[in-house]
Amino acid sequence: MVVQNSSTGLMTKARLLHVLDGEAMAQPPMWLMRQAGRYLPEYRALRTKAGSFLDLCYTPELATEVTLQPIRRFGFDAAILFSDILVIPHALGRDVRFVEGEGPRLDPIDVADIEQLTTNAVLERLAPVLETVSAVRRELAPDKALIGFCGAPWTVATYMIAGKGTPDQAPSRLLAARDPQALDRLIDKLVQASIVYLVAQLRAGADAVQIFDSWSRVLSPAGFERWSAGPIARIVAGVRAEIPDARFIGFPKGADRGLVSFVETTGVNAVGVDWTVPLATVRQEIADRAAIQGNLDPMVLVAGGTQLDDAVDEILEAMRGGRLIFNLGHGIVPQTPIEHVERLVERVRR
Numbered sequence: 001m002v003v004q005n006s007s008t009g010l011m012t013k014a015r016l017l018h019v020l021d022g023e024a025m026a027q028p029p030m031w032l033m034r035q036a037g038r039y040l041p042e043y044r045a046l047r048t049k050a051g052s053f054l055d056l057c058y059t060p061e062l063a064t065e066v067t068l069q070p071i072r073r074f075g076f077d078a079a080i081l082f083s084d085i086l087v088i089p090h091a092l093g094r095d096v097r098f099v100e101g102e103g104p105r106l107d108p109i110d111v112a113d114i115e116q117l118t119t120n121a122v123l124e125r126l127a128p129v130l131e132t133v134s135a136v137r138r139e140l141a142p143d144k145a146l147i148g149f150c151g152a153p154w155t156v157a158t159y160m161i162a163g164k165g166t167p168d169q170a171p172s173r174l175l176a177a178r179d180p181q182a183l184d185r186l187i188d189k190l191v192q193a194s195i196v197y198l199v200a201q202l203r204a205g206a207d208a209v210q211i212f213d214s215w216s217r218v219l220s221p222a223g224f225e226r227w228s229a230g231p232i233a234r235i236v237a238g239v240r241a242e243i244p245d246a247r248f249i250g251f252p253k254g255a256d257r258g259l260v261s262f263v264e265t266t267g268v269n270a271v272g273v274d275w276t277v278p279l280a281t282v283r284q285e286i287a288d289r290a291a292i293q294g295n296l297d298p299m300v301l302v303a304g305g306t307q308l309d310d311a312v313d314e315i316l317e318a319m320r321g322g323r324l325i326f327n328l329g330h331g332i333v334p335q336t337p338i339e340h341v342e343r344l345v346e347r348v349r350r
């Protein structure tokens, strides 16, 4: 967010936005993927008040509170909307539930169901989430950015096809091999729904949006172009047709050798990378085309201690003078000790 500061006349612009807009910062902006969640006692307390996890996502008052919890506790530079990538299949009329201790469950979609999907009701069904975006932006300090998000079409499709999380997305890879046109049609519906949803989030007050492609690494190079990078590029272009300066963070987890072409194809302002990539090399290859977000291993954060300090220093060193958004290389896990997050924040801000 950019606001006029009444006493100085200067503009306050969130640090994250400076980096997305092309600047390097001596002290990088930081936030953590899945920063609102079960590792926080205040989240667990509030979670028992809402019925199901989806009820929590669709209750603006509670979702707003959960979004702000990690900002109050750690002072991160950005809040991320509290919701889930699976609200899109829900808004497309699919049955979605979250089973305690097991994760998401959906009715597996078949080829005939794909033809029945309609994107007409997306905004109506996701109205409570958009209300949360506006409420968070109203309550958040102007120097903090608000990140909206959606899942990438491929990752959302993997949950729709298998009906749950799987270790290697075999059911979706099978559909890709057996009936690639059917997969194209499913991905197209998800692209349309995501454009409408992200435009609405940005209009409601999100300063940037992240597209999570948690499962891009299971695709072949050709599959990655067709079902990960290509559809994300269509979302970015579709949103920018309506909001030309819309800011994007792309997170094609495990894209590895596909990272540079991902940045070129999609036109994202920043790309998220996990801990398996050599940061200095990736930085060189991406050059000035995008900022880099990442890439601490969430398990190093669980471990804490000097291993944590060293890993943080390595990331800062590899990105010195460059456009870094400090983050994890994937979501924070529930068993993460709060004191380790405090130690991390202190180290990055030193």
Ligand SMILES: Cc1c2[nH]c(c1CCC(=O)O)Cc1[nH]c(c(CCC(=O)O)c1C)Cc1[nH]c(c(CCC(=O)O)c1C)Cc1[nH]c(c(C)c1CCC(=O)O)C2
Pocket: 032, 033, 034, 035, 036, 037, 038, 047, 053, 080, 081, 082, 083, 084, 085, 086, 098, 102, 103, 104, 149, 151, 155, 165, 212, 214, 331
């Ligand atoms: C694949 C995926 C999902 N959801 C998401 C992804 C992409 C990122 C990733 O790979 O981690 C993204 C997500 N999910 C959630 C957010 C909220 C914002 C944030 O704090 O980052 C975001 C950005 C809340 C959530 N989404 C979920 C929870 C836990 C639900 C609970 O409190 O009971 C939260 C806080 C549930 C969820 N949602 C999903 C799964 C597989 C699960 C169960 C496993 C798990 O708990 O992590 C699907």
